[in-house]
Amino acid sequence: MRALLLGGAGFIGLHLARRLRADGHEVTICDDFSRGRRDPALAALAGEVEVRSADLTDPASYQALKPGWDQIYMLAAVVGVRNVESGPARVIRVNTLALMHLLDWIGPDDRLFFASTSEAYAGGVSAGVVPVPTPEDVPLMIEDVGSPRFTYAISKMLGEAAVLHTARAKGFTAVVGRFHNIYGPRMGADHVIPELSLRAARGEDPFTLYGAEQSRAFCHVDDATEAMVRLMATPDAAGRIVHIGNDAEETNIGDLAKLVLRIAGVSPVIRELPAPAGSVARRCPDLTLLRELTGYEPRVPLEEGVRRTFEWYRESAG
DSSP, X not given: OEEEEETTTSHHHHHHHHHHHHTTOEEEEEEOSSSSOOSHHHHTTTTTSEEEEOOTTSHHHXXXXXXXXXXXXXXXXXXXXXXXXXXXXXXXXXXXXXXHHHHHHOOTTOEEEEEEEGGGGHHHHHHTOSOSSBOTTSOOOOSOTTOGGGHHHHXXXXXXXXXXXXXXXXXXXXXXXXXXXXEOTTSOSSSHHHHHHHHHHHTOSSEEEEOTTOEEOXXXXXXXXXXXXXXXXXXXXXXXXXXXXXXXXXXXXXXXXXXXXXXXXXXXXXXXXXXXXXXXXXXXXXXXXXXXXXXXXXXXOHHHHHHHHHHHXXXXXX
16 A cells, blocks of 8 residues: 655654554655654654655645555644744644645545644633533534634634545545544654653753643554554545544543653652643543444553653653
8 A cells, every 4th residue: 555644754644654664555755844853763764665855835746746645644734832823824824725735636536634633622612512522523613713822723624624525526535533632752842741751851840830630631642543544444434524532541731740750750849830821621532433433442551651752752852
């Protein structure tokens, strides 16, 4: 099988590339390296995958690609709260143009996975109209269309609609995966588990903790890639929006911090501060549909996944 990973040098993309190669598939990565990195992890795959540098907001980048892919994964996007809040116009431009040029280029025989986000539910959860755990069929809403924080969710909502409607019009197969708090090695420093891990490894004391009462259901990236592979192999997933996550071990941020500190072997004074403005109080997916379609069950326990992640960040920082 030939797989094309757009944004494949990023966090989930590189883990997916490893998984697909382990399954014996031919993999091509396209990335502009604005977030994805040419690092030792990518270099280790250099002899096994083709790596192309490409600006996916330029339609010429797609025209340079040969047709005839068995699977296409659209992972390219501007992500991360700091990136979103500092450059909201860039979020809208990059995330929208890269996808729309892909949809112009894609052929009727292709199979596409589009990476979306649980941020689509943040407004509804905060307004009290969306339940948690959250199924896929609830209404989506944006609290403030002018708020920089919501531009990522807006770009992904537009992307979902564009993918599903264009797939019907052109005849290709598509599945939308809404990721819920995926974590693991090599995801950058602007997410809660890596941030806590790096500060714990540095021995920060007192240890500042924002939004200790908020809760999340974290999913290790190995489980996420398993879900992606299964969805792409499941005919009944075509045209569906499906959650990808782990609903088995929802935890609050305070307990997560204690877990990280225990793994790090440190006992600092914890200084609790309010959660950042606009941060949703609780997030957990209902995985009923994913289970029905694929038989998926998350396999990496939170403590094991956090330990693997902490050790990777401690070694990388050293």
